[in-house]
Amino acid sequence: MKGDMTEGNTSKILITFAIPMVFGNIFQQLYNTTDAIIVGRFIGKNALASVGVANPIMSIAIFFIFGICIGTSVLMAQLFGGAKYEDLKKEISTALIAGTVFTIVVSILCMFLSRWFLIITGTPEEILNDADIFLKIIFGGLIFSFLYNFYSSVLRAIGDSKTPLIFLLISCILNAILCVVFVVVFGLGVAGSAIATVIAQGVSSALCILYVYNKIPLIRLTPKELVIDKPLLRQTIQYSWATALQQTCLYIGRLLVQGVVNPFGTNAIAAYNSVTRVDAFMLSPADAFAASVATYSAQNKGAGKWNRIIEGFKKSNIIMTAYSVVTSFIVFLGAEGIMKLFVPGSETEVISIGISYLKLMSIFYVLSGFCNIFQGLFRGVGKLRITLNATFMQIVVRVVLSYMLAPYVGILSVCYAIAVGWILMIIYEGLACKKYFSKNLKLNLSSDCTTE
Numbered sequence: 001m002k003g004d005m006t007e008g009n010t011s012k013i014l015i016t017f018a019i020p021m022v023f024g025n026i027f028q029q030l031y032n033t034t035d036a037i038i039v040g041r042f043i044g045k046n047a048l049a050s051v052g053v054a055n056p057i058m059s060i061a062i063f064f065i066f067g068i069c070i071g072t073s074v075l076m077a078q079l080f081g082g083a084k085y086e087d088l089k090k091e092i093s094t095a096l097i098a099g100t101v102f103t104i105v106v107s108i109l110c111m112f113l114s115r116w117f118l119i120i121t122g123t124p125e126e127i128l129n130d131a132d133i134f135l136k137i138i139f140g141g142l143i144f145s146f147l148y149n150f151y152s153s154v155l156r157a158i159g160d161s162k163t164p165l166i167f168l169l170i171s172c173i174l175n176a177i178l179c180v181v182f183v184v185v186f187g188l189g190v191a192g193s194a195i196a197t198v199i200a201q202g203v204s205s206a207l208c209i210l211y212v213y214n215k216i217p218l219i220r221l222t223p224k225e226l227v228i229d230k231p232l233l234r235q236t237i238q239y240s241w242a243t244a245l246q247q248t249c250l251y252i253g254r255l256l257v258q259g260v261v262n263p264f265g266t267n268a269i270a271a272y273n274s275v276t277r278v279d280a281f282m283l284s285p286a287d288a289f290a291a292s293v294a295t296y297s298a299q300n301k302g303a304g305k306w307n308r309i310i311e312g313f314k315k316s317n318i319i320m321t322a323y324s325v326v327t328s329f330i331v332f333l334g335a336e337g338i339m340k341l342f343v344p345g346s347e348t349e350v351i352s353i354g355i356s357y358l359k360l361m362s363i364f365y366v367l368s369g370f371c372n373i374f375q376g377l378f379r380g381v382g383k384l385r386i387t388l389n390a391t392f393m394q395i396v397v398r399v400v401l402s403y404m405l406a407p408y409v410g411i412l413s414v415c416y417a418i419a420v421g422w423i424l425m426i427i428y429e430g431l432a433c434k435k436y437f438s439k440n441l442k443l444n445l446s447s448d449c450t451t452e
Helices: 010-042 045-081 085-120 125-140 142-157 162-185 189-215 230-264 266-302 306-333 335-342 348-362 365-380 384-409 412-451
Strands: none
Touching: 010 045, 010 162, 010 189, 010 266, 010 306, 010 335, 045 085, 045 125, 045 142, 045 189, 045 230, 045 266, 045 365, 085 125, 085 142, 085 230, 125 142, 125 189, 125 266, 142 162, 142 189, 142 266, 162 189, 230 266, 230 384, 230 412, 266 306, 266 335, 266 348, 266 365, 306 335, 306 348, 306 365, 306 412, 335 348, 348 412, 365 384, 365 412, 384 412
């Protein structure tokens, strides 16, 4: 069946599946980076800073929901790999209903609490109102973010990573156009940027739903099939809570780190907002390969093919190492030009802070690649507690070291803290990987001998 990853050349399957997601992640970063560039260039550094302080708060809610989608997609991919198509459809219905209700509740709560979130992170008074307006609009459109991510996860679980890319590309282009119209032409400020984002997400979610209902009978739900299966709901919660907590933990950590940056003033906030978008943009292929490894591993676990899982893990690490080295050189050598994309050349302090951060951070990119591949592997085989533990440990180290080093090296403390966190994460997951696969390969071999 098309989308089956349990047979064929491992490298070809991983790369073919990952490439659309690499572009998808790049477009997703362009989505955010375009907003930052337009806001920074046409409104000013205060507006850029207000979007910057809002971003980690917004990301906590969005990526909690995204984490739920990741968890359910692993279960879906295992059901698909094991050819359990009836259960697959029940899982889609169960996760869709539960996820929709949960997202609506989260959306309402976040709209009420947005200003409080900004205040407790030490947001400067001069950018507080703009940041609050931006967050309220984004939170109001969370349902569109859920629906797009949910249906994209369903399509990827059955091996289709190309279709979500097409819809994301349409959304990205639409967002850029609307952002220019609302911010530059209509002068709506940061609110215009948020409105453009919500509309674009609404379009992408609608396109996903229409495509599934018209083209993919395997995952299309009729009104009678919209039910909650209690056993599957328990499994869904078991799979999704860990990934949701992991994503939330990651962005709570980023929010706390934002609290390290905020006291250094608007210039530091604007610079940090810019460089974190560059990091996200450059590291997005690692996220894509992690997702590729996760789906590949989940399908092969469903089919009981452990050796293929290990092969995919090894080859993904080789690919990501090569990519990370090239990316590090690009960012290190082009740091000044990159910063001038975000702010005018006259903002010398913002540019100087950003250059120092990018040159240091680029040295550590290769560590992120290893971490992401480990994360994808453990998600795929359903060991989500390991990914949660590793992320939690890394975030605690990142936050604590950032605060400890900030008085001495400024926002560069974030770079050092992230690097140490990644190293500890690699050690922990490497040991867990060795233990897990030693055990399962022995069990698999024993099972084969018994069968014979």
